[in-house]
Amino acid sequence: MSENIIKSKSFSFALRVVKLYQFLNQDKKEYVLSKQLLRSGTSIGAMVRESEQAESRLDFIHKLAIAQKEANESDYWLELLYQSDYLNVTQFQSLKSDIIEINKILASIIITTKQKIGKK
Template identity: 35%
Template sequence: MQNKRTKMQNNNSKTKLELKKRAYLYSLKIIKFIDYLDKKDFTVQIIVKQLLRSATSVGANIIEAQAGTGKKDFTNFFSYALKSANESKFWLGLLRDSKKANKDKVDQLLQETKELSNILGASIMTLRGKCRNIKRKTQSAKHYDEL
């Protein structure tokens, strides 16, 4: 049993590290993408500022989650990361649909953003499920103590 738990913890740590690395690389891709846009265009200037802020916030919140004090903190920061990813999808979509950026490049970034969103969403659902199970166990223990 202990060996199985250790393997699960190692896999969990590896997954967290991979997510952190992936979010970091995503931020770098966004920065490189922005460098090639026409920043003389006023609309592009505004959208780029918002995109840079939201896209880099994904990784920053993932890292912040790992520094949190508990599961609730961890879940909250993952939720912020998910919201930032969703906001990034919006800005990327605007750049693509307004034809201010290369459609293929934007579609690649959108795909990566969607994948990060899916990972974050699944993690949040798992964490919320674990939090509910802990609450139920605590409530059951209190109920048992009252008997």
């Protein structure tokens, strides 16, 4: 059985977000923005996991669309953390690259699934 790329990438991203949250709290004494990122960044993988047990293809699309919204929100919080000097350019670019990739994969899965529904 092949690896579920979105499942592994969203989990890895969530883990990075948890570690970033710990760093921002302990080293930078930042609590508000990092908490927002923690919520949205970990929700992506949770919704991907939930989509595995979707009741229908429409439910599957809906759950992945929520994951995509959470990814977009995470992108916003990352940008805000960077622009407010809580993240350096290296940290930001690495996380930004991950979230762009996750968004592209989610969009592709949603589009493909919608096309499959339309063929029936």
